Amino acid sequence: MTLKTFLHRLGSPPYFYQISKPWGRAFAWIGLGLILVGLYGGLWLAPPDYQQGNGFRIMYVHVPSAWMSLFVFMVIAVASFIGLVWRMRLADAVAAASAPLGAAFTAVALVTGSLWGKPMWGTYWVWDARLTSELILFFLYLGIITLNRSFEDQKTGDKAAAILALIGAIDVPIVHYSVDWWQTLHQGSSFKGLTSEIAPSMLWPLLVMMAGFMFYYAWLVLWRTRSEILLREMDREWAQRVVEP
Amino acid sequence: MNPWLFFFRTELGVSWRERRRVMLPLVFFAIVAFLFPLTMNPKAGLLARMAPGIIWVDAMLAIFLGLESLFRHDHEEGILEQWVLSPTSLELRVLFKVASFWTVTSLPLLLMSPLLVLWLSFPVQELGILLVGLFLGTVTLCFLGALGAALTLTLRQSSMLIAVLFLPIATPILIFGAHSAILAARDLDPRPALYLLATLFFLTVGIVPKAISAALRISYET
Numbered sequence: 001m002t003l004k005t006f007l008h009r010l011g012s013p014p015y016f017y018q019i020s021k022p023w024g025r026a027f028a029w030i031g032l033g034l035i036l037v038g039l040y041g042g043l044w045l046a047p048p049d050y051q052q053g054n055g056f057r058i059m060y061v062h063v064p065s066a067w068m069s070l071f072v073f074m075v076i077a078v079a080s081f082i083g084l085v086w087r088m089r090l091a092d093a094v095a096a097a098s099a100p101l102g103a104a105f106t107a108v109a110l111v112t113g114s115l116w117g118k119p120m121w122g123t124y125w126v127w128d129a130r131l132t133s134e135l136i137l138f139f140l141y142l143g144i145i146t147l148n149r150s151f152e153d154q155k156t157g158d159k160a161a162a163i164l165a166l167i168g169a170i171d172v173p174i175v176h177y178s179v180d181w182w183q184t185l186h187q188g189s190s191f192k193g194l195t196s197e198i199a200p201s202m203l204w205p206l207l208v209m210m211a212g213f214m215f216y217y218a219w220l221v222l223w224r225t226r227s228e229i230l231l232r233e234m235d236r237e238w239a240q241r242v243v244e245p
Numbered sequence: 246m247n248p249w250l251f252f253f254r255t256e257l258g259v260s261w262r263e264r265r266r267v268m269l270p271l272v273f274f275a276i277v278a279f280l281f282p283l284t285m286n287p288k289a290g291l292l293a294r295m296a297p298g299i300i301w302v303d304a305m306l307a308i309f310l311g312l313e314s315l316f317r318h319d320h321e322e323g324i325l326e327q328w329v330l331s332p333t334s335l336e337l338r339v340l341f342k343v344a345s346f347w348t349v350t351s352l353p354l355l356l357m358s359p360l361l362v363l364w365l366s367f368p369v370q371e372l373g374i375l376l377v378g379l380f381l382g383t384v385t386l387c388f389l390g391a392l393g394a395a396l397t398l399t400l401r402q403s404s405m406l407i408a409v410l411f412l413p414i415a416t417p418i419l420i421f422g423a424h425s426a427i428l429a430a431r432d433l434d435p436r437p438a439l440y441l442l443a444t445l446f447f448l449t450v451g452i453v454p455k456a457i458s459a460a461l462r463i464s465y466e467t
Contacts (some may be wrong), residue, residue, distance in 0.1 A: 167392065
């Protein structure tokens with residue numbers, strides 16, 4: 001099967017529903033494995049930081065969550081574009097399934113960030129550039145989720161949320177830049193291109209955790225998309241056969 | 246007369262017939278600004294430092310107040326449906342509609358801001374910079390707010406939802422806008438902030454009418 005026919009078949013909800021189950025299982029196990037390895041590497045094998053002691057270890061959850069919060073927004077924007085332009089129902093379902101996950105990753109990033117901030121900066125919250133743009137991102141997620149669920153007709157909700165997500169996707173870099181311009185207390189990014197300032201013994205668990213979070217998200221989004229599809233296709237015969245065999 | 250100018254003038258006339266819509270944001274703008282000196286120690290130094298932020302947040306809230314009814318009447322009376330069906334450009338119509346909304350709700354705020362400058366002891370000689378910033382910012386805010394209004398057009402009690410959609414997207418404008426005034430008040434060069442504000446102005450006027458039109462069309466598609 002070529003890639004093109006695969007993509008075309010993926011657009012059909014029953015086909016997606018059928019193949020997403022084994023894929024989801026696989027992603028779940030890979031994600032679990034990677035996260036366990038990453039946690040072991042980060043919490044036991046990595047040496048304490050010479051400045052931050054053991055406090056830096058929260059970054060093994062914080063950095064992947066913060067990264068996922070932006071990645072999921074990108075997924076929503078791309079899915080929204082596909083849903084608006086090519087009217088692909090699967091894309092709408094993926095966007096609707098992703099938004100609460102992205103909001104959750106953002107919330108985790110905010111909470112772990114402020115827990116880390118208490119011992120390091122002496123306060124749970126500072127009006128620092130990245131914290132602030134992450135908070136605005138969280139509000140954007142809430143807007144997309146609420147808008148999507150506000151309409152009686154799910155199709156209207158999908159389209160409205162898609163427009164908001166696309167404008168939001170243009171807005172997120174602007175917000176980031178504006179807040180950065182406003183002021184910054186946060187330490188600079190530790191990733192600069194391909195070179196990194198983190199010691200290899202601390203870095204590899206972080207990369208493993210990031211990969212683990214990606215698979216974890218992939219599993220969750222497949223699972224949630226399955227139920228979103230069932231909700232959207234409730235009056236179709238195949239969906240009724242799935243629900244009441 | 247150019248049909249678009251005629252449309253713009255008609256919209257202004259309709260708003261003028263409902264003068265309440267012009268007066269209310271203005272009164273709100275004044276009352277909110279007046280609450281701040283009451284709830285803090287009105288020592289001139291502190292107020293002067295807070296003034297740019299108060300004026301900008303106040304202007305944004307005053308615009309927000311009018312958003313829910315922006316497309317509401319046209320929607321309920323079926324005028325909007327005719328716009329969507331009409332072969333003339335919906336984007337241009339939205340552009341002029343929002344321009345008239347700005348003229349009715351925000352232009353009075355700009356004219357009123359000298360009063361706030363006096364109340365909040367913002368340096369009077371920097372009034373010009375404040376007004377340029379407010380002009381660029383309020384136009385941008387009107388377009389972003391209109392998008393929120395268009396997305397929630399068919400919903401009841403949409404104003405809470407508009408707040409959740411509109412306020413996070415509007416933060417860069419508030420940051421650049423308030424900081425242009427802060428820079429001016431500190432005798433620093435406000436142009437960097439104003440240029441950034443102008444960039445957002447053109448970006449918004451260029452892109453957002455398209456998004457508003459798409460949002461309005463949704464309501465009639467399904």
